[in-house]
Amino acid sequence: MDETTQPTRDRSAERPGHPRRWSILAALCAALLLVVVDNTVLHVALPALGRAFDASIGDLQGVLESYVVAFAGLLITAGVLADRYGRRRVLLVGLLVFGAASALAAAAPGIGWLVAARAAMGVGAALVMPSTLAVLVDVFPPGERARAFAVWSAVAAVAMAGGPLLGGALVDAWSWAGVFLVNVPVVAVAWVGVVRLVPESHGDRARRLDLAGVMLLTAGLGAVVLAVVEVPERGADARVLGSGALGCVLLAVFAARTRRVAYPLVDLGLYRDRRFSGASFAVAVLTVATGSILFVLAQYLQLVLGLGAFETGLAAVPLAAGVVVGSFFGGRAPRRFGERACIVGGFVVTAAGFAVLATLGTGSPLAAVGAGLALAGLGSGLGGPAATSAVLGAVPPERAGAGAALNDTHQQLGIALGVALLGSLLAAVYRVRLPESVPDGARSSLAATLRHTSHAGDAELASAARAAFVGAQSTVLWTAVAVALAGACVALLTLREPRE
Structure with missing residues (x-):
């Protein structure tokens, strides 16, 4: 362990928690809802956006990418700003930016305006995320942080699963603008909660930016x-x-x-701490696998099993339920079994869930999908709080904002890499498995192949395409099993329990 940070960590351990820390957690979770829901709520609104603006696939991809790029690119800078100028202050600014950008997005007259507004929403989200974790580190004593992170993770899971459901309901009842306007009242509630409950805290204010x-x-x-x-x-x-x-x-x-x-801006010396680097790498490896699961399964549920957008959102509920149940135990288990055991055990359970999903076929029941997602969520809930606690516990309290931003950045890069790498693997294996009679223009995705077979009236070729996709999906999910187990091995070999 890095001896230079040990005295600071010991002083933190002696400090009692804030008397209103659980109310503060509730206010911070309201802010977290905005960021997580916005990552998933827009996907079901993309068809409506395409019709409203006559947008191409590239235009719609720009709407999604502008948020992700701004969010991931600014996380570390936002964490440093939170330490320097105040975590509560930066959080409130982030909420204002996010709310204003959401209102501008709802009023977008064209696709370019919408892309710019989504980028501004990413800026606001980047200011919000590290500040929430840094405040939790400040108000909760070390012995309770895993429980606080468990609640934080459970709220994120519910928001992730509820995003598609909320988005589908808003688009059906209103229009695509509803997925942006719904953010405004949530921002107002979160703003009031943060102003009334969250204390200001700083890191090293003498550090120049x-x-x-x-x-x-x-x-x-x-x-x-x-x-x-x-x-x-x-x-x-x-x-x-x-x-x-x-x-x-x-x-x-x-x-x-x-x-x-x-x-x-970034203390690269943190990566010499085995606790910080081991937990960070393990979490990043796991998110490579988990970040692509819903991306893959959404296509399976809609194009293979024939579910609608709202039904697809319902099918993802077991994932959130698993995270909530796992977080209940994952918030308490580290004090009894240690962080390393919880992280390793959680990753193994997640791998078991991926293994169940890897066995799905063209006619598998929804119960099998739910069982696999529930196991994956249970493992994430068991291991996630301990991993977050390990990462932030290795960071000096005066750099909590920067440490939280590094933790968020590791996860965002892992998710992006997962969608890119495993998504590319899915497309490559699918093309190999397709019958040679499928023309080149219809081989890029299952949706493209099914459009071709629909125009040609070839039901047999459509069945073969679905079987090819399921085979490619199985390859991707077995790869995800290997990645999750690799994360467990990293945690097992690198993490050591902190000395009391």
């Missing part, structure tokens, strides 16, 4: 994330390769700069 480092890191992360999220749609074309190469160069320059400046 490295503006050159901010620009290098934000641009570098944004370029890398943009390249990653575009791989499934564009492949390794010049734009993707150029964006990825530019991002890597900017990040390399940023890493070199951190060794020369007095107040680096």
Whole structure:
């Protein structure tokens, strides 16, 4: 363990928790709802957006990507700003930006306006996320943090599963604008809760902000994330390769700069702490697998089993239920069994859920889908709070905002990589498994193949395409099993329980 941070950590352990810490957690969860719901609620509104603006697939992809790129690119900078200028203050600014951008998105007259508004929403979300975790670190004593993170994870899971349901209901009852306007009253409630309950806290206020480092890191992360999220749609074309190469160069320059400046934006020395680096890497590896599961299964449920958008959202409820149940135990188990045992056990249970999903066929019952998702969610709920507690417990309290931002960035990069890499694997294996009679223009996805077979009236070829997709899905999910087990191995080999 890094001896330079041990005295600070010991002082933190002696400090009692805030007397209103559980009420503060409720207010922070309201802010968390906004960020998580907005990651999923828009997917079911994309067809309505396409019709309203006569938008192409590339336009709709831009609506999704602008949020992800701004969010992931600014997380670390937002964490540093929270430490420097106050976590409560930055959280309130983030809520205002998010609410105003949501209202502007609902009033969008064109697709370009909507892309810009979504990018502004990503900026607001980036300001909100690390501040919530940093405040939790500040108001909860170390012995209760795993329980607080468990509640935080459970709320995120419910929001993730509820996003498609809410989005489908709003689009059906109102229009696509409803998925943005619903954010405004939630922002108002969260704002009042934060103002009334959340105390202000700071990190090292004497640290100067490295503006050159901010620009290098934000641009570098944004370029890398943009390249990653575009791989499934564009492949390794010049734009993707150029964006990825530019991002890597900017990040390399940023890493070199951190060794020369007095107040680096990111303390790379944190990665020398086995607890921080082991838990961070394990979580990032796991999110590579979990980040693509709903992306894959949404196609299976709609195009293979024939469910509608709202029914697909209902089918994802067991995942959230599993996280809630797992979080109930995952918030208490670390004090009895230790963080490492909880993380390893949770990842193994998650791998078991992926294994169940890997056995799905073209006529599998929804109960099998629910069982696999429930197991995956249970494992995530068991291991997630301990992993978050391990990461943030290794960070000095005065850098809690930056540490929370690093934790969020690891997860966002893992999710983006999961969708890109496993999504590309799904497309590649699907094309190989398709009958040779399918023309090139109909081989890019199951949806494209089914459009071709519908026009041709070839039911037998449609059945073969669904079988090919299920085979490709099985390959992806067995890969996810291996990735989850790899995360468990990393945690087992690198984590050590902190000394009392």
